[in-house]
Amino acid sequence: MVRMTTKSLILVATLTVLISMSSQPGVKAGGPATSANGATATLTGVVKFMGTPPRATPIKMAADPSCAKQHPTPVLSQEIVTDAKGGLQNVIVFVANGLTQQIFEPPSQPVVLDQKGCMYQPHVLAMQANQRIEVVNDDPTSHNIHPMPANNREWNKSELPGTKTEETFPREEIAIPVKCNIHPWMRGYVAVFKHPYFAVTGEDGSFNLSGLPPGTYTIEAWHETLGTSTQTVTLGANVTKALDFVFKSQPRS
Numbered sequence: 001m002v003r004m005t006t007k008s009l010i011l012v013a014t015l016t017v018l019i020s021m022s023s024q025p026g027v028k029a030g031g032p033a034t035s036a037n038g039a040t041a042t043l044t045g046v047v048k049f050m051g052t053p054p055r056a057t058p059i060k061m062a063a064d065p066s067c068a069k070q071h072p073t074p075v076l077s078q079e080i081v082t083d084a085k086g087g088l089q090n091v092i093v094f095v096a097n098g099l100t101q102q103i104f105e106p107p108s109q110p111v112v113l114d115q116k117g118c119m120y121q122p123h124v125l126a127m128q129a130n131q132r133i134e135v136v137n138d139d140p141t142s143h144n145i146h147p148m149p150a151n152n153r154e155w156n157k158s159e160l161p162g163t164k165t166e167e168t169f170p171r172e173e174i175a176i177p178v179k180c181n182i183h184p185w186m187r188g189y190v191a192v193f194k195h196p197y198f199a200v201t202g203e204d205g206s207f208n209l210s211g212l213p214p215g216t217y218t219i220e221a222w223h224e225t226l227g228t229s230t231q232t233v234t235l236g237a238n239v240t241k242a243l244d245f246v247f248k249s250q251p252r253s
């Protein structure tokens, strides 16, 4: 009887500690942050390319036949990818300013960067600082992934066919160019954020940022060759607001 009571007390104490840990203010573990009453806002929109996009060029993979033979038709360059309506793919849309000084815990699940068909999939990847990035080699040839950061530690890793490796980037950086030391056509980008409010546009150029605490934010759209565009929005609680971005072709510097 006495032992049962002691056990129960320990259980209650443990639960109390767990509950107080999970409700610790200012720390967020993966899920969206909330305002004091839990209400959040959603920002949704489309990023468009105005004008005629440059013609995508075929990528030459002849240097490694194991890459080339995976593609019956040549893969096209991924720098500017649009759909029939001008929706611009691979744009990172994110909160650039306006969040309170809050510490966001990284999600426990890693993001996955796949090397398949001697291309990076996805071409543009976004993750949280200190989240794990799992780099998978799904090709019958070796790759050597080599991110070239300005604000994080540089590394490069050789990967045999069928292997994977894990790394992290501790600091925010938008975005880190990634190349393969073996296949010069392989190019991708990894953006690292200190918060979870980011999205990468899909094939139709659409994005969705949810779970935002009410407030006024600078929202930025980043594209690898077209540059950046910013807008300011004020979001109330429980609202879904539309926000579109337009990029135009810019001369290469």
Ligand SMILES: [Cu+2]
Pocket (backbone or CB within 6 Å): 118, 142, 143, 144, 180, 181, 182, 183, 186
């Ligand atoms: Cu490679």
